[in-house]
Amino acid sequence: MLSNIPISSIKAFEAAARTGSFRDAAKELHLTPSAVSHAIRKLEATLRTVLFERKARAVHLTPAGENLMRHAGAAFDQLRRGLEEVAARGPQLVRVHSAPSFAAQWLTPRLAQFLAAHPKLEVRLAANTDYARFKNDDFDIDIVYGEPHAEGVEIVPLAEETVTPLCSPALAATIRRPADLLEQTLIRSDVKQ
Known part of the structure; x- marks a missing residue:
């Protein structure tokens, strides 16, 4: 028809x-x-x-x-x-997803300077704790902490982070050598905020 x-x-x-x-x-x-x-x-x-x-x-x-x-x-x-x-007349839209804390504390404060340096780009930013869905063509970029959960995506590391174990002063007094850490309870959080 x-x-x-x-x-x-x-x-x-x-x-x-x-x-x-x-x-x-x-x-x-x-x-x-x-x-x-x-x-x-x-x-x-x-x-x-x-x-x-x-x-x-x-x-x-x-x-x-x-x-x-x-x-x-x-x-x-x-x-x-x-x-x-195609005609390159309008701005090119880049749809970015990230965790709310990263968007608020790092990305948003730098966005105006980035857009001034790249006037042909338009950035649409979404922030929440879910991972972006690329299969629905919702986002072009997802900035995540740790390993991404999507398949078939290109991974570009932005930075490396040094992670240091922390403990109370009383517990620190009982740790004399690195092997002593193996006997301690490690509290790890995978929350991406």
Whole structure:
């Protein structure tokens, strides 16, 4: 069925649905209101459903029209974004995920300077304690502490950390040599905050 529907009809529908007017859609698309109306009627005939309730000078989406607009609007947004990226006119979006403490204490304070140095990038930052999901194409980068849980990703170490065991002064007095540590209880946390 999709091969029977010209993309121009879907574009006319999307513009009319977004603006709420065949006339405004026509201006945006450099067409006549009659051409927009004709394209939408043809689309409705092909789909065998009414997409708009037509009033004197305005149009309103029917439930079927609202459903189609959710998909068409998202598709045209994605298409616009793709064209901007290919044409290198718009900023390139980098979607970053990290733990909240890293985002707040290290990443966010440095973000303005980074963006000033890289004006063609736009950074969208999400912070929570879950690992990023790359299969859904939600994120481009996940900054994690320790080993990542995702497969098929490129791992780039950012820094090394020196970890030192700590204990109370009373316990420290009983430790004379490294082997004494083996007899102690180690409290380890894998929480990534």
